[in-house]
Amino acid sequence: MTTTPSTLDVVAIGNAIVDVLVQSQDDFLSSHGLAKGTMALVDQEQAESLYSAMGPGVETSGGSAANTLAAIAQLGGKAGFIGRVRNDQLGSIFAHDLRATGALFDTPPVESGPSTARCMILVSPDAERTMCTYLGASVNLDPRDVDLAMVRSARVLYLEGYLWDAEPAKRAFLAAAEEVSSHGGEVSLSLSDPFCVDRHRDSFLELVRNHVDILFANEAEITSLYETQSFEEAVSQVRQHCRLACLTRSDKGSLILQGETTHVIEPFKLGQLVDTTGAGDSYAAGFLYGYTQGLSPEACGQLGSLCAGQVVTQMGPRSQVPLKELVAQHLPDLAKA
């Protein structure tokens, strides 16, 4: 058991998942009824059937909030993760990869029941990713898994919207949000996926209005939340609800809304677009790392944009390039020793 430092920059709660990345043609998606660019939940039988039909894969630790947390730790932030794996080979891989970034991860692996979660990620020739997730052991995350001492130590608690798909995880999520708020920390949420928003719109709206300090969403997610076709309309609504809203727009960069102020952040184009997996997670990492270092919203946005710009030039959701070196090279004014 690692001792939790008195203060962590970010604590994240999310699904603990190992990704299986496969290059895929779009006709494979349509013949398997998959909606390109989104995340679908599958049961074990569907997962096995899809896996059998897929091409050769590459495995890498994933999970949306876990990807963000790993990148924060690699940037130099003090970071802790809460999520559930089983005591199997994929669970060991997940735990190793997270701890190897310097992050704390002490949620005990479960000894029985479903295996560690897997996400099959089909990467199309245009670099868009389509995900099918078997939640396995992760779906049973419940309030007892939440290390409240770790949560209390966080300046920012980061939560992924995907957790909302499981009732006990949702309760764990709410308990943690209350805990951090009542100890002076802030709550940050990623909306995760437009279909996920669609499944849980009312409770996400309540959360965004009353509990979330820093929101992350892309265009599809924020327009889904406010049930509007118009991005501008969604912008004007979310502005009223969160202190900071970071809206990512793929190759158009991002907007950071802070009250009536809008910070426009340019994208970083660091190479050929290979795989968009982890772009949003990496953006949130750069932003939250900067935020907990006390940087301005523009600087936080630039860090987010840089991390996202890097991860889309490679396969997989976690940068193969050391993020500290990336910052030193591209944003030297923001790099710390």
Next chain:
Amino acid sequence: MTTTPSTLDVVAIGNAIVDVLVQSQDDFLSSHGLAKGTMALVDQEQAESLYSAMGPGVETSGGSAANTLAAIAQLGGKAGFIGRVRNDQLGSIFAHDLRATGALFDTPPVESGPSTARCMILVSPDAERTMCTYLGASVNLDPRDVDLAMVRSARVLYLEGYLWDAEPAKRAFLAAAEEVSSHGGEVSLSLSDPFCVDRHRDSFLELVRNHVDILFANEAEITSLYETQSFEEAVSQVRQHCRLACLTRSDKGSLILQGETTHVIEPFKLGQLVDTTGAGDSYAAGFLYGYTQGLSPEACGQLGSLCAGQVVTQMGPRSQVPLKELVAQHLPDLAKA
């Protein structure tokens, strides 16, 4: 159980391994007593200790002969593999990735005992790879695992020298070599690693002199085999022993020795050098695919050189680019519909 076609182009016997690729600095190698560029065998305890100390990894199916076989299948060859996994998550990944190339793989997974083999591959900033292998279930491959019907159906039986590190695997290897020879097939061997050659020099020499039709080796391996500092001296010796010897020389390309004739094959430089893992395996794949299609030694060498040139521009031992498309693009005269 898949029905074995009446003729397979290549059947390979090798260790069934899942690779864990980690980017690493050279001081990590020296502080863990690892010889850069080579393969060391580790026991379970050493494997776990090294894994704990390593950075975040990426998992991909590996195994030297299995990499070659997977690439032959992707090139369009009819291919079958014999090797041992356990019935665990990594074993399922290994089997999936091989079958997804179109290769046959029917060796039954073992139900108990050590887990599926893992190879920790530390990739240095200069792209050289250093490997630590925990052989696990693979080490117990024995003659009963060898599907002799599959072996008999092979035009070429391909064997990796690494198998020599386990006595029952060595017996399996020899039984298969005799079977294929007595049915008119040919025997091909990769020397695998200079330290492996050093451990088994006498029996490799006997094998090369009396049983091997097509030999693959790099400079370090062939000079180790003949205990000479001089590559030229090794060339003049091996020329007497095998009908075809393919000697790879990293960025200097390769030589194909055929009796007194020497074919000089230029390297393909397809991008920045990222990771040399799988370079030799990919060369053997291109060569053997061409060979079983009836191409000339030069054409076979060019195919080998192209596949190796591709795999070193990415992390991991199996090409992320479809190999058929690669051949169509770079060697259109050798591409088949």
